[in-house]
Amino acid sequence: MRRLVLATANAHKAAEMRAVLSELGYTLEPRPAGLGEIDEVEETLEGNAVLKARAVASVAQAAAVADDTGLFVDALDGRPGVYSARYAGPDASDAQNVARVLAELDGVPPESRGAHFRTVIAVAEPDGSARWVEGVLDGRIADVPRGENGFGYDVVFIPSDLGGETLAELSAEAKNAISHRGRALRALAEMLRA
Numbered sequence: 001m002r003r004l005v006l007a008t009a010n011a012h013k014a015a016e017m018r019a020v021l022s023e024l025g026y027t028l029e030p031r032p033a034g035l036g037e038i039d040e041v042e043e044t045l046e047g048n049a050v051l052k053a054r055a056v057a058s059v060a061q062a063a064a065v066a067d068d069t070g071l072f073v074d075a076l077d078g079r080p081g082v083y084s085a086r087y088a089g090p091d092a093s094d095a096q097n098v099a100r101v102l103a104e105l106d107g108v109p110p111e112s113r114g115a116h117f118r119t120v121i122a123v124a125e126p127d128g129s130a131r132w133v134e135g136v137l138d139g140r141i142a143d144v145p146r147g148e149n150g151f152g153y154d155v156v157f158i159p160s161d162l163g164g165e166t167l168a169e170l171s172a173e174a175k176n177a178i179s180h181r182g183r184a185l186r187a188l189a190e191m192l193r194a
Contacts, residue, residue, distance in 0.1 A: 002025070002026050002027070002063075002192065003027050003029060003062060003063070004021070004027070004028050004063050004065045005032070005062050006056075007038070007055070007064050007066030007067075008066065009031055012150075013181070015172075016179075016181050016185075017065070017185060019172065019173075020181075020186065024186075024189040026189070029060075031056060035055075035056065038051065038052050038055045038056075040085075042082075045068040045082055045119075048082065049067055049132055050124065052068070053124035056124070057126050058128075060126075062126065063125055063126075064123070066121070066124070069180065069181065070117070071101070071115060071117055071152075071153045071157070073101065073105070073115040073141060074115060075113060080097070094152050094153075098145060098155060098156055102141075102143075102145075105141055113141040115138075115141050116138045116139065117136070117179070117180040118134060118136050119134060119135045119184040120132050121184045121185065123188065131191060133188050133190075134184055134187070135179070135181060135182065135184030135185070137159055137178065137183065139158050139159040140160070141156050141158070142155075144156075146168065146169055147167070148168060149169070149170060150168040154166060159178060167179065
């Protein structure tokens with residue numbers, strides 16, 4: 001069983017990562033205590049994921065796993081993208097970020113609300129070497145938030161070919177089976193086994 005140290009401080013992301021990777025034989029340890037916030041200063045998901053993984057691997061002196069995820073909305077020219085977590089401001093809540101996207105899509109018809117989630121997961125070693133994989137989930141943005149599960153934009157993201165439910169209306173198991181992060185985690189496991 002391989003040990004990985006989590007870079008994320010987000011409890012929701014950590015739970016999703018543990019749920020998928022533990023089934024594949026990986027032990028995930030928490031982010032090192034006392035490690036401050038890692039500023040996401042890169043302009044790409046890959047850049048931010050690698051930045052975070054390298055910072056944690058250096059402190060933990062063990063392989064570290066980090067992710068960066070973005071929601072890319074067609075009608076908004078790909079926004080919020082790499083700025084998804086802070087779209088409504090640096091300290092914005094999930095609800096504020098969702099509200100901004102919905103406000104910017106006001107009046108846009110359902111057929112023009114296409115979007116996709118993209119997750120990049122990086123693994124870095126203490127020597128600074130890093131590799132990454134990605135997972136993508138296509139869908140569209142709902143008119144109003146729906147559902148009690150998940151986090152972030154899950155309440156307004158309707159995956160394609162799923163029957164019209166938002167990610168937040170799915171169980172954790174159903175979401176992990178199809179989600180961008182679940183897909184990236186399975187690709188990560190394949191990469192690590194290779």
